Amino acid sequence: MKKISLLVLISLLIFSCNKDDEMVQQCIAPTNLTETNITYHSATIQWEDANEAQSFRILYGVSGFPMGSGNTFTVTGNTATINGLLPNTTYDYYVDSYCDANNISLFSTVKSFTTLSSPVSTEFQPTLSEMNLFAGTLNQLQPSAYAFEYQLHTPLFTDYAHKQRLIALPAGQTLEVNGDGFPNFPDNTVIAKTFYYNIDDRDESLGKTIVETRVLIKKSGIWQLGNYKWNTAQTEAYLDTDGGTVPLVWIDTDGNENSVNYNIPNSQDCIKCHNNTGIITPIGPKLRSLNFEVNGINQLQKLKDFNLLNGLSSPDDISILPNWEDTNNYTLAERARAYLDVNCAHCHSPGGFCSDQMPLDFRYETPFEDTNIDAFKYAISGYTSFYSPGVSMPLIGTTMVHQEGHDLIQAYVNSL
Incomplete structure (x- = not known):
């Protein structure tokens, strides 16, 4: 009888050990989280899974959001695309694994990415x-x-x-x-x-x-x-x-x-x-x-x-x-022609708004003899010496005399 009782006890111990051996292993958190295809409104994330988990939960939000809060969604594979993001914004995210309903991993390490502008x-x-x-x-x-x-x-x-x-x-x-x-x-x-x-x-x-x-x-x-x-x-x-x-x-x-x-x-x-x-x-x-x-x-x-x-x-x-203000590297004529090119040539050149009223060509590349600057030099100086809407030059874009510019034009005209 004692031998039978001993055998029963040993059998129970063996059975208990087998049950212990069959205890469910804790679900492991995802690892090696990475981001790709970041745009101004979305990002794709991937991770590695050691569990063959049934699903994964992604938690994300603007950088610094409290752990456990934020936006969440679930996927069945080990990749996911987060949509509806704000441009030029840094986001944090982490992932956990669902091995089954009663076996959920710890959170992964927190990762960050910044969306494009x-x-x-x-x-x-x-x-x-x-x-x-x-x-x-x-x-x-x-x-x-x-x-x-x-x-x-x-x-x-x-x-x-x-x-x-x-x-x-x-x-x-x-x-x-x-x-x-x-x-x-x-x-x-x-x-x-x-x-x-x-x-x-x-x-x-x-x-x-x-x-x-x-x-x-x-x-x-x-x-x-x-x-x-x-x-x-x-x-x-x-x-x-x-x-x-x-x-x-x-x-x-x-x-x-x-x-x-x-x-x-x-x-x-x-x-x-x-x-x-x-x-x-x-x-x-x-x-x-x-x-x-x-x-x-x-x-x-x-x-x-x-x-x-x-x-x-x-x-x-x-x-x-030339830089019209650079007196060290450019001549008076070069500086004045550059000033007239930028401020006047868009209207005073072939096809420009004022090309029919006055046959001037202020483009810098135009040879001097083809510009008509010499023929109209006094008009050029005169119309830039005062401001009167619809009369003085430039016709549009100013409400005052550019004194420094006029002084340059006057000096140039005087040199001709």
């Missing part, structure tokens, strides 16, 4: 913020990751306004070199120029007043024009065709207070300057006007390095439009 709109939107030309707070004028900021060696004068110039190309497209002038722009190119005044030019940290942002979009080979007028709160700019006048006060680098009734052009004014022989065209971004260093880097070389400009062997192959 929204692509620049190639259609005119009601507001400037919807154009996606800028990242962050709109009035900081921080260019989108898809926009290239550039400057002109000799800029056009607009009542002493400062300007920020941007160009955004469609993904995978480039500018194509076409001589020293305008490159060939692909369809869906967006060009933007924002006009603003610093409160005090001696200290830019004091802020600025932004007035307007002019936009050109190339659609099916044709440039379209639009203008965005900024509100007084400086929080948004709205698509506008009417133009208007904005009174402004600023302090210049000499500490003098200045005022201007800044004139925002209406849509017809824009067409007058940008129209040549019935074709709308940009005015500023010719390769010869970009061919100089900004912050120690040649702009054409930078465009090439960013794979935004094709057909350029070296910036040395492109001519340089």
